[in-house]
Amino acid sequence: MQIIQPHYHAIARTAQDYERMAMSGVVAVCEPAFWAGFDRKYPETFIDYFRQIGEFEPTRAADYGIRHFFWVAVNPKEAENPELSREVLKKFPDFFEMPNCLGVGETGLHKSTANEAMIFEEQVSLAVEHDQLILIHTPHLEDKTHGTRRILEILEGLPVDRNRVWIDHAEEHTIRPILDAGYWSGFTLYPITKCSPKRAVDMLELYGRERILVNSSADWGPSDPFTLQECVCEYRRRGNSLQDAMEIFYNNPVRFLGQNPKFDLPLLKVEEMREEAEAPAEQPAEEPADRA
Amino acid sequence: MLTPSKVLDLYFLEARCMLIEVAATLDRFDRAVDSDTNGDGGDDRIEKLYESLQVLSSKSETPDRSEQLLKLFSGPA
Numbered sequence: 001m002q003i004i005q006p007h008y009h010a011i012a013r014t015a016q017d018y019e020r021m022a023m024s025g026v027v028a029v030c031e032p033a034f035w036a037g038f039d040r041k042y043p044e045t046f047i048d049y050f051r052q053i054g055e056f057e058p059t060r061a062a063d064y065g066i067r068h069f070f071w072v073a074v075n076p077k078e079a080e081n082p083e084l085s086r087e088v089l090k091k092f093p094d095f096f097e098m099p100n101c102l103g104v105g106e107t108g109l110h111k112s113t114a115n116e117a118m119i120f121e122e123q124v125s126l127a128v129e130h131d132q133l134i135l136i137h138t139p140h141l142e143d144k145t146h147g148t149r150r151i152l153e154i155l156e157g158l159p160v161d162r163n164r165v166w167i168d169h170a171e172e173h174t175i176r177p178i179l180d181a182g183y184w185s186g187f188t189l190y191p192i193t194k195c196s197p198k199r200a201v202d203m204l205e206l207y208g209r210e211r212i213l214v215n216s217s218a219d220w221g222p223s224d225p226f227t228l229q230e231c232v233c234e235y236r237r238r239g240n241s242l243q244d245a246m247e248i249f250y251n252n253p254v255r256f257l258g259q260n261p262k263f264d265l266p267l268l269k270v271e272e273m274r275e276e277a278e279a280p281a282e283q284p285a286e287e288p289a290d291r292a
Numbered sequence: 293m294l295t296p297s298k299v300l301d302l303y304f305l306e307a308r309c310m311l312i313e314v315a316a317t318l319d320r321f322d323r324a325v326d327s328d329t330n331g332d333g334g335d336d337r338i339e340k341l342y343e344s345l346q347v348l349s350s351k352s353e354t355p356d357r358s359e360q361l362l363k364l365f366s367g368p369a
Binding site for chain 2: 202205206
């Protein structure tokens with residue numbers, strides 16, 4: 001089965017992850033910009049980080065036959081410094097020009113402070129101005145309920161096309177308002193702190209698969225990129241077809257991300273893949289007698 | 293021996309995660325019962341789970357909840 005990892009922080013992972021992902025069917029990864037574990041002091045540090053995920057990571061992924069795409073953003077924690085954030089935002093349009101940049105993400109909120117909200121709004125506005133996709137981080141743990149509500153309130157006042165906005169890290173208590181408002185919703189699978197593969201499949205059973213993305217968001221903390229494959233297995237174990245699994249774990253990312261023409265992977269149907277696999281191989285042309 | 297605060301620092305999130313998983317499992321069971329047309333209501337294992345939750349929610353004189361649960365889930369000695 002072919003899988004797309006729509007949210008993956010490759011910069012924090014080893015090449016062995018790429019190798020294992022390739023062996024387990026992953027054909028593309030998308031890398032949003034995120035917090036490095038410490039607050040950066042200089043705009044140039046962000047710019048080099050964007051260059052690393054935009055220029056270098058695709059070469060690592062390509063070694064294993066995986067397509068790599070990226071996003072640019074100032075993450076919510078560092079958005080607490082508006083002066084620094086605005087200097088970085090000025091450089092976004094340069095990255096929007098790159099052939100593998102999908103848009104602005106992951107922006108969003110962390111503690112839902114006034115500065116975070118202001119820079120979040122500015123980043124969304126910049127994305128809209130440049131016709132970019134938007135990926136939004138919702139806060140962790142005890143801050144998620146309030147932060148998700150604030151994000152929806154802020155977006156309400158902005159001229160966004162909701163079908164081009166993906167609000168990530170949803171769980172049972174936040175998914176409904178996101179979907180009801182017409183946005184895409186993401187489940188992020190973590191060993192401890194966010195959603196588990198089993199709970200993600202529960203939510204798929206409850207809400208259906210429309211406008212839902214599932215990702216494992218591997219990063220530098222306790223995380224496991226293969227929770228995505230675990231989720232595929234759990235989904236299939238409950239009797240769902242291979243095509244249904246493909247719709248969620250491959251075709252839905254194509255549907256959302258493909259709204260940016262740079263993400264040019266095709267929608268797949270299992271039946272067509274089978275026909276292609278079963279088609280007789282073309283016979284090689286007969287060799288001329290004098291070379292026999 | 294860890295301090296009480298250190299125990300929470302180290303294990304709160306893990307326990308939170310496991311409790312949410314138990315909650316999701318019970319929800320899954322209830323939905324399965326609701327949608328089952330053959331009258332399959334499960335069996336007494338579900339009651340064992342509810343009994344175990346009562347053990348977890350009680351303030352114990354001695355910290356032996358895991359032992360109590362293992363006895364609850366054990367067959368006859």
